[in-house]
Amino acid sequence: MPPSETPLHEGPQGVEGQPLIVFDQVVKRFGDLTVLDHLDFQVDPGERVTLIGPSGSGKTTILRLLMTLEKVTEGHIWVDGEPFSHMPRGSGLAPASESYLRAKRRRVGMVFQQFNLFPNMTVRQNITEAPIHVLGTPKDEANQRASDLLDLVGLGEKIDAHPTQLSGGQQQRVAIARALAMQPEILLLDEVTSALDPELVAGVLDVLREIAETTDITMLCVTHEMGFARDVSHRVLMFDQGQIAEEGHPDQIFGDPREERTKSFLRSVLDNGD
Amino acid sequence: MEFLIERLPLYLDGAWVTIQLTIGGSALAFVLAMVFGTLGSMKHWLPRAVATVYVEVFRGIAALVLMFWMAYALPVATGFQLEDRFAAIVALGLNVGAYGAEVVRAAINAVPKAQVEATVALNMSWFQRTRLVVLPQAWAQMLPTFGNLVIELMKATAVAYLIGVADLTAVAQQMRQGTGETIIAFVGALILYYLIAQVLISGMRLLERRANRRLGRTPSGGTGLSALLKYPAVGGGSAGVG
Numbered sequence: 001m002p003p004s005e006t007p008l009h010e011g012p013q014g015v016e017g018q019p020l021i022v023f024d025q026v027v028k029r030f031g032d033l034t035v036l037d038h039l040d041f042q043v044d045p046g047e048r049v050t051l052i053g054p055s056g057s058g059k060t061t062i063l064r065l066l067m068t069l070e071k072v073t074e075g076h077i078w079v080d081g082e083p084f085s086h087m088p089r090g091s092g093l094a095p096a097s098e099s100y101l102r103a104k105r106r107r108v109g110m111v112f113q114q115f116n117l118f119p120n121m122t123v124r125q126n127i128t129e130a131p132i133h134v135l136g137t138p139k140d141e142a143n144q145r146a147s148d149l150l151d152l153v154g155l156g157e158k159i160d161a162h163p164t165q166l167s168g169g170q171q172q173r174v175a176i177a178r179a180l181a182m183q184p185e186i187l188l189l190d191e192v193t194s195a196l197d198p199e200l201v202a203g204v205l206d207v208l209r210e211i212a213e214t215t216d217i218t219m220l221c222v223t224h225e226m227g228f229a230r231d232v233s234h235r236v237l238m239f240d241q242g243q244i245a246e247e248g249h250p251d252q253i254f255g256d257p258r259e260e261r262t263k264s265f266l267r268s269v270l271d272n273g274d
Numbered sequence: 275m276e277f278l279i280e281r282l283p284l285y286l287d288g289a290w291v292t293i294q295l296t297i298g299g300s301a302l303a304f305v306l307a308m309v310f311g312t313l314g315s316m317k318h319w320l321p322r323a324v325a326t327v328y329v330e331v332f333r334g335i336a337a338l339v340l341m342f343w344m345a346y347a348l349p350v351a352t353g354f355q356l357e358d359r360f361a362a363i364v365a366l367g368l369n370v371g372a373y374g375a376e377v378v379r380a381a382i383n384a385v386p387k388a389q390v391e392a393t394v395a396l397n398m399s400w401f402q403r404t405r406l407v408v409l410p411q412a413w414a415q416m417l418p419t420f421g422n423l424v425i426e427l428m429k430a431t432a433v434a435y436l437i438g439v440a441d442l443t444a445v446a447q448q449m450r451q452g453t454g455e456t457i458i459a460f461v462g463a464l465i466l467y468y469l470i471a472q473v474l475i476s477g478m479r480l481l482e483r484r485a486n487r488r489l490g491r492t493p494s495g496g497t498g499l500s501a502l503l504k505y506p507a508v509g510g511g512s513a514g515v516g
Binding site for chain 2: 067068069102105106108109110112114116117118119120129130133134162163164165178179182
């Protein structure tokens, strides 16, 4: 989908079949370093998109912008036709306030490379505290949902365990359950298997495959697991130097990459045994 | 020895006042430390400025001078006379609270950024994040220094006799003046101060152990009463054991 298809500077209007996420000329700089360079791309509702590319190419920054952990330097992000990185003020857009961001980020969930479970809580509390306090879910309902989600990720018996009693793979599966408990429409997965021992990777990927197959959650996934990317994603974006070097169906990107940068990146990943 | 045993009730009265000053001062210091420490960790400049003013003012004033001011200057300035014991508690609380606020601020800032990011990803408000995630994790970090501050505060109560509070030091002074037994009069005070400090240290270690256990950190000294006497292990989160 060419990024210039809709008049993005006006913001996509509420029409049927509109993209869920739109990046419109997004620039992100950290000091002198430009991480995203006038980036345009769109994600459709329910679409599963994998972001690949060398480290430092801006993939994780895209997820962090969508989780509102970073602010755009220039450009705009739209979600469901509404400004996301900015808020309407008068006839224009102003940088989003914290309360505006809180209202918007409700639709987004994220799973981190290092799990980031709360060590002061049990597994159950990790999953139930945010629904109870943020969404106002009744405690019984939150508990029921926590045990359903733990069953989904294969950790039903660990509900009263402490995060430090779990392996990395188990912690990551709890983190996935925690993100799902908030019922996000958009799930961001930031190199969720990179910190795991090789033998624990498969369990986590199986859980994500199941979520991909059984839900219509829109997923943006940064990963070096090319087999997983090929299996679950509708589209693969190859990033290089803050821009999209190539995008396409996973079969095309992995089977018949056109860009030299994509070819050399895939070669280097495969050489490293992934 | 007989001298002390005969006068034990008097010493215990003094010790009780010292304990009251310690508990009252610590309670006030704790509240002030939590409030101003949390304000000091906030992003906005205004709460941080308020916290800085409190910390710099009350950290820089000697507790004794503050106590004199509360007891003697405040009535002149405002016509409002604080009860001696209360004046001592307020002075000690304000002074130690300023140190404690810095401890709280540092402990909050030491909570890993990744934990805060996880709360953002769960859409928690600042208040929810602080209450549910940041303070419970910072708590374990604060406790060892809080333990030191409580002991310091307890020892600083000894100057309260200078504004007329009948604490343990005041009792020892009276004994010395009344009997001329300087050495033994102060040995009694030394022993009681030491015992009070030991109780405080044990209590703080118990709190530290509990806090570390809640964060899934198992102390190396095992569990049970004997473990209380060992210093708690901080920061050693090992997988596989609870």
